[in-house]
Amino acid sequence: MPLAVLLAGLTGSGKTTVAQTLAEHGYVRLSVDEEVHRLHGRYGVDYPEHTYFERERPVVDAIRERFVKEIEAGNDVVLDHGLWHRSERDAWRQAAREAGGHPLVVYLPADREELLRRLTERNQRKDANALTVTAEALDDFFARFDPPADDEEVIVHSGEVDVLVTALTKARGR
Incomplete structure (x- = not known):
């Protein structure tokens, strides 16, 4: 059964980096922002x-x-999109199940100070994943974000890619 990895995290939390790494491990990467x-x-x-x-x-x-x-073609997929709301994650999980996949949410928690540091660097770039985010906008993002709940099948990403890949491999074997 193919895995459908749904990344959940705020702007700057590392979703694109994780998605690119999973693509190197054979996942099809789909990026809304790009x-x-x-x-x-x-x-x-x-x-x-x-x-x-x-x-x-x-x-x-x-x-x-x-x-x-x-x-449906049997490919593992990683969705590079924030999925800030539970209802969004639920809809993507349902789509994955109906297509014959096993959906898993990978949550990328990050504190405000770390996100501000990353966004300050990213605000200087001009690529598809760069946009100017102010401290006020980030506060608004935190206010609107629904962290994954205990009843969602979630892997909390610690920042260790090898640990995440191992957890995803184990999830495939369930």
Whole structure:
């Protein structure tokens, strides 16, 4: 049964790094942010920030279609998307199950100071995963984020990639 790894974490928590690492281990990596960037350019530079969600919506739908097709084809998938709300995670888990996959949430917790440090560095870049995030915006992100609950099948990522890969391998064997 293919694994469907659903990354849950705030902006700057390390989702893209984990997704890229899992891609090196054979997972198909699907990134909403990179697809929005490919289609529309840089957030707040090539289009107004307030139009992001209307641009993101069709991309999420297209990524979900590919997600399902990859799982149906027997491929392990990692979704590089924040999944801030329980309802979002539930919908992606359901899609994975209906496609014949085993969904697992990988939660990337990070404290505010660490996220601010990472975002300060990232704010200087110009790639698809770079966007300017202020301290005030980060506080808003924390307020809107639903950490995974005890009743969700979750692996809390400690930052050790080898530990995560081992945990995912064990989960496949269940």
